[in-house]
Amino acid sequence: MGLTDFGKLVKLEIKSDQDTFEVMFNPESYIEKYSIEYSKINDVNTKKEEYRFKKSKPQDFTIKIIIDGTGVLDYHPPNLPVFKSQDEYVYKEVQRFLKLTFEPVSGELNPLEIKWGKLSFHCRLKEVTVTYTLFNRQGIP
Numbered sequence: 001m002g003l004t005d006f007g008k009l010v011k012l013e014i015k016s017d018q019d020t021f022e023v024m025f026n027p028e029s030y031i032e033k034y035s036i037e038y039s040k041i042n043d044v045n046t047k048k049e050e051y052r053f054k055k056s057k058p059q060d061f062t063i064k065i066i067i068d069g070t071g072v073l074d075y076h077p078p079n080l081p082v083f084k085s086q087d088e089y090v091y092k093e094v095q096r097f098l099k100l101t102f103e104p105v106s107g108e109l110n111p112l113e114i115k116w117g118k119l120s121f122h123c124r125l126k127e128v129t130v131t132y133t134l135f136n137r138q139g140i141p
Contacts, residue, residue, distance in 0.1 A: 014114055015115060030063045
């Protein structure tokens with residue numbers, strides 16, 4: 001990092017070969033999960049249980065992304081035009097995120113890279129949950 005970069009806010013990005021999704025708000029935390037699978041060894045001559053290493057499971061990475069349409073932050077991602085109506089913004093951003101991460105390309109999900117500071121995590125999406133928490137009078141998130 002050079003002297004001119006000191007203090008610059010680095011935004012978390014989710015990249016594929018086709019596009020980049022930059023988050024509005026950097027996450028307050030993320031979860032890395034490592035797990036190992038063991039197989040039980042059944043020995044009829046002893047009463048003690050034994051387990052043997054079977055395999056390491058793929059690492060899981062969990063992150064919460066907030067897409068805000070309230071206007072609390074004057075944020076306009078570089079790949080998305082400014083909308084006249086905030087009503088369209090949250091829906092369009094969610095769809096853009098899903099297209100990047102969840103739409104199969106050539107029969108498989110896009111390989112992704114999550115980049116944030118020194119974090120560089122290569123992965124494929126396993127699961128996404130979209131939760132809407134604030135709606136206008138017409139029921140639009």
